[in-house]
Amino acid sequence: MNGEQPELPPQVALLWGRRTTARRGRASGLGVEAITQAAIRIADAEGLAAVSMARVAAELGSAPMSLYRHVDSKDELLLLMSDAALEGAPELAGSDWRERLSSWAYAVLACIRRHPWYREIPISGPPVGPRDLEWFDRALGALADTGLPEGEKVLVVMGLMPVVHGQARLSIDLASGYEADPEAFGAGFGRALATVVDPARYPALSRVIASGVFGPADPAGEGTPPEGYDDSGPEFAFALGCYLDGVAAFIERTTGRR
Amino acid sequence: MNGEQPELPPQVALLWGRRTTARRGRASGLGVEAITQAAIRIADAEGLAAVSMARVAAELGSAPMSLYRHVDSKDELLLLMSDAALEGAPELAGSDWRERLSSWAYAVLACIRRHPWYREIPISGPPVGPRDLEWFDRALGALADTGLPEGEKVLVVMGLMPVVHGQARLSIDLASGYEADPEAFGAGFGRALATVVDPARYPALSRVIASGVFGPADPAGEGTPPEGYDDSGPEFAFALGCYLDGVAAFIERTTGRR
DNA sequence: CACGACAGCGTATGCCGTACGCTCAATGCG
DNA sequence: CGCATTGAGCGTACGGCATACGCTGTCGTG
Numbered sequence: 001m002n003g004e005q006p007e008l009p010p011q012v013a014l015l016w017g018r019r020t021t022a023r024r025g026r027a028s029g030l031g032v033e034a035i036t037q038a039a040i041r042i043a044d045a046e047g048l049a050a051v052s053m054a055r056v057a058a059e060l061g062s063a064p065m066s067l068y069r070h071v072d073s074k075d076e077l078l079l080l081m082s083d084a085a086l087e088g089a090p091e092l093a094g095s096d097w098r099e100r101l102s103s104w105a106y107a108v109l110a111c112i113r114r115h116p117w118y119r120e121i122p123i124s125g126p127p128v129g130p131r132d133l134e135w136f137d138r139a140l141g142a143l144a145d146t147g148l149p150e151g152e153k154v155l156v157v158m159g160l161m162p163v164v165h166g167q168a169r170l171s172i173d174l175a176s177g178y179e180a181d182p183e184a185f186g187a188g189f190g191r192a193l194a195t196v197v198d199p200a201r202y203p204a205l206s207r208v209i210a211s212g213v214f215g216p217a218d219p220a221g222e223g224t225p226p227e228g229y230d231d232s233g234p235e236f237a238f239a240l241g242c243y244l245d246g247v248a249a250f251i252e253r254t255t256g257r258r
Numbered sequence: 259m260n261g262e263q264p265e266l267p268p269q270v271a272l273l274w275g276r277r278t279t280a281r282r283g284r285a286s287g288l289g290v291e292a293i294t295q296a297a298i299r300i301a302d303a304e305g306l307a308a309v310s311m312a313r314v315a316a317e318l319g320s321a322p323m324s325l326y327r328h329v330d331s332k333d334e335l336l337l338l339m340s341d342a343a344l345e346g347a348p349e350l351a352g353s354d355w356r357e358r359l360s361s362w363a364y365a366v367l368a369c370i371r372r373h374p375w376y377r378e379i380p381i382s383g384p385p386v387g388p389r390d391l392e393w394f395d396r397a398l399g400a401l402a403d404t405g406l407p408e409g410e411k412v413l414v415v416m417g418l419m420p421v422v423h424g425q426a427r428l429s430i431d432l433a434s435g436y437e438a439d440p441e442a443f444g445a446g447f448g449r450a451l452a453t454v455v456d457p458a459r460y461p462a463l464s465r466v467i468a469s470g471v472f473g474p475a476d477p478a479g480e481g482t483p484p485e486g487y488d489d490s491g492p493e494f495a496f497a498l499g500c501y502l503d504g505v506a507a508f509i510e511r512t513t514g515r516r
Numbered sequence: 517c518a519c520g521a522c523a524g525c526g527t528a529t530g531c532c533g534t535a536c537g538c539t540c541a542a543t544g545c546g
Numbered sequence: 547c548g549c550a551t552t553g554a555g556c557g558t559a560c561g562g563c564a565t566a567c568g569c570t571g572t573c574g575t576g
Contacts, residue, residue, distance in 0.1 A: 008450055016454055025522030026572050053564065063525045065565080070523095074564065122378050125435040126447070133451075133460060140462035150469040153462075159497030162428060166420020177383040189384070192266055196274055197391065204398035204411075205391060211408040239417030242504025249503045283553035284541045311533065321556045323534080328554095332533065 014076060015083055015129045030060060032070050036080045040115070043081065048117035051081075078121050083129030085115040089138045097251075098244055100142035105164045105240050108135065112168040116176070119169040147255040156247050163243050171233045190214035272334060273341055273387045288318060290328050294338045298373070301339065306375035311335075336379050341387030343373040347396045355509075356502055358400035363422045363498050366393065370426040374434065377427040405513040414505050421501050429491045448472035 013019060014032070038059040042051050053074055057064040071077045090107050094100040112118050127136060139157040148156070178185040193214055199206040208214070271277060272290070280286065296317040300309050311332055315322040329335045348365050352358040370376050385394060397415040406414070451472060457464040466472070 008453065012450060012454065024520080024574055026524080026574090028523060030523080052562080054562080065526080066524050068565075120380050124431055126432065128450070128454075133455065133463060137460040137463035140466060144462060150466045151471045154466060154471055155493060155496050156500075158428070158493055159425070159500055162424020162497070163421055163501070166424040167417070170416070170420060173382055174384065192270060192386070193391075195266065196270065196386075202391060202395040204402060205395040208398060208408045208412060213409045213412055235413060235416055238413050239420065239501075242414075242417055242508060243421070243497075243501050244504070245507045246500025246503035249507075250500060280553060282543055282551070284543090284555075286554065288554085310531085312531090323557080324555050326534070 010072070011076060011079055012128050014072075015080065028070075030062065030066060030070055032080065034060065035067055035070055035077065036084050039077055039081050040084060043117040044115060048120045051077075051117075053077075079129070082118060082121045082123065083131050085118045086111055086129075086131040086135055087114075089131070089134040092138060092142055094142075097143050097146050098248065101139065101160065101244060101247075102240065104135075104139050104142055105160070108164045109168045109171075109236060112165070113172065116172050119165070119172065146251050148251060149254075152250075152254060156250070160243060160247075163239055167236045167239050171236055174233075268330070269334060269337055270386050272330075273338065286328075288320065288324060288328055290338065292318065293325055293328055293335065294342050297335055297339050298342060301375040302373060306378045309335075309339075309375075337387070340376060340379045340381065341389050343376045344369055344387075344389040344393055345372075347389070347392045350396060350400055352400075355401050355404050356506065359397065359418065359502060359505075360498065362393075362397050362400055363418070366422045367426045367429075367494060370423070371430065374430050377423070377430065404509050406509060407512075410508075410512060414508070418501060418505075421497055425494045425497050429494055432491075 008016075008018060017032070019032070035056060039051050039056045042055055042059055053067055054064045056077070057067055067077075071080070090103075092100045093103050127133060136157065139160065140153050143153045143156060146153075174185070190209060190212070193205075193209055197206050197209060266274075266276060275290070277290070293314060297309050297314045300313055300317055311325055312322045314335070315325055325335075329338070348361075350358045351361050385391060394415065397418065398411050401411045401414060404411075448467060448470070451463075452467055455464050455467060
C-alpha cells in the first residue's frame with residue numbers, strides 16, 4: 001500500500017508540489033517555488049520573451065543547468081508560471097449570482113492585467129493547477145443558489161472563461177498597441193483602414209468606417225482618443241453583459257418552467 | 259503627388275501586397291505568397307513549432323537567407339500566416355441576423371479547425387489583414403437589418419470574436435489532448451481531479467466532481483466518453499447561444515423601445 | 517566515521533533567427 | 547547590341563537558445 005497516488009500525470013504532480021521531496025544528500029537551495037517566482041519577476045519586468053533558462057538562473061545566482069533538477073523543461077516552467085500568475089482567487093462578493101460572476105470576471109481581468117505575459121503562454125489542455133482550479137471553484141460557487149444542475153454550471157463557467165480571457169487579451173493588446181504608437185491607434189488607424197478598404201469588397205466595413213467609429217477621417221476630431229483604451233473599457237462590460245444576459249435566460253429556462 | 263499612400267504601417271502594407279514591386283534586376287522566383295503558403299503547408303503537417311526560416315526555405319528549395327528579401331522577420335511571416343489561414347469568408351446564409359451570425363461563428367470554427375496552429379500565433383494589435391477584415395465585414399453585414407448604429411454593431415462583433423475564437427481554441431485543445439492520451443481525458447481526468455481536490459478548499463468544484471460530470475469516479479462507467487470532444491461540441495453552441503441571446507436583448511433594448 | 521545519494525554546475529551539441537556582403541542574372545539605356 | 551545598374555539569391559558567421567551528460571562536492575544516514 002502506497003501512501004501517495006502514483007497515477008497522477010507528471011505535470012499535475014508538479015503543479016501540486018507532489019514531487020519527491022528528497023531526504024538524503026545535499027540540501028536544496030532552489031526549489032520549484034523560487035524558480036517560478038524568479039521567472040515571473042523577469043516576465044513582469046521585461047516580458048515573456050526575456051524569460052530564458054539562462055536568464056532565470058542568473059536571477060537566482062545559479063547556473064542554468066541547475067534549474068533542470070527541479071523542472072523538467074522550459075514548458076513545464078511556463079506551466080508553473082501560468083498557474084502562479086493567478087494569485088489567490090477573491091471571495092465572492094454580491095448578493096445574486098450575476099453580481100458575483102460579474103465581480104469574478106473583473107477580478108480575472110485585473111489579474112491578467114497585472115501579468116500581461118499570461119496571455120502569451122500557449123495553453124494546451126484543461127486547467128489543472130491549484131490556483132486555476134480555485135478560480136474555477138469560485139465561479140462555480142457563484143452559481144450555487146441558481147438551482148442549476150452541476151453539469152450545467154460547468155457549461156456556464158466554461159463558456160464564461162473564454163469571454164473573459166479573450167476580452168482581457170483584446171483590451172491589453174489594444175492598450176499596449178496604443179502606448180506603443182498613439183498616433184497609429186487614434187485617427188491614424190481609421191485613416192489607414194480607409195485607404196485600404198475597398199467599398200465593393202468590404203461593404204459593411206466601409207459603411208462603419210464612413211460613420212467615423214474608428215476615428216474621424218479628417219484629423220480635426222476629438223482630443224481624447226486614449227479614453228477607451230487604458231481603463232477596463234466598455235467592450236469588456238458589454239461582452240460580459242451579453243453573455244450573462246444569455247445565462248440568465250438559460251437559468252430561467254432550465255429551472256423556472258419545469 | 260504620389261500614386262501610393264506612403265503613410266501605411268509597414269506590416270499593413272505587406273499584408274495588402276503594397277510592397278514595391280521590382281522592375282529591374284533579376285526576376286523574383288519566390289514571392290511573399292509562395293513563402294506564406296510553404297510555411298502554412300509545414301504548419302498544417304508538422305505543427306507551428308516546425309516552422310522555422312530554414313525549414314520554410316528548404317520547402318521552397320532555396321537558401322534560408324533568401325526569404326529575408328521578401329519578409330522582414332519571422333514575426334512578419336507569422337502575421338502573414340495568420341491572415342492567410344482565414345480562407346475566404348463565406349457569404350451570409352440565413353434569413354435573420356441571428357442565423358447569419360451563428361453560421362458565421364461555425365464557419366470561423368471550421369476555419370480554425372483546419373489550421374489548428376492558428377491559435378498558437380501570438381496576436382498583438384487589431385486585425386488589419388485583408389482576410390481578417392473580410393470576416394469582420396461579413397459579421398457586420400449580418401447585422402445590417404437590425405437597425406443598430408454602426409458603433410454598436412462593432413461592439414457586438416468585437417464581443418463575439420473572442421467568444422468564437424476562445425471557444426474554438428478550447429475545443430481544439432481538448433480534442434488534441436484527448437487523442438494524445440484518451441485514458442487521461444476520460445475517467446482518468448475525473449479521478450486525477452478527485453485525488454487532488456480538497457473539499458475544504460474547493461467546495462463547489464468537489465461537489466461537481468462528486469456528481470460525476472468529469473467522468474465517474476469508478477471506472478465502470480459509460481463506454482463512449484470521446485463523444486463530446488471531436489465534434490463541434492455542445493459547449494460551443496451553448497456559449498454562442500448565450501452571447502447571442504444577450505445580443506438579441508441588446509438589440510431589442512436599443513431599437514425596440516425608444 | 518565512512519558511505520552513498522543528490523544538488524549544483526561545466527562542458528558541449530545542435531538548433532534557432534538574422535546581420536553583412538558577395539555574386540550574378542535580368543533589365544533598360546546609350 | 548553591349549554595358550552599367552539594380553536587386554535576387556545565397557554563403558558565412560555570430561550570438562543566444564534549450565538541453566543531454568557526467569563530474570564534484572557536500573550532507574544525512576547507517
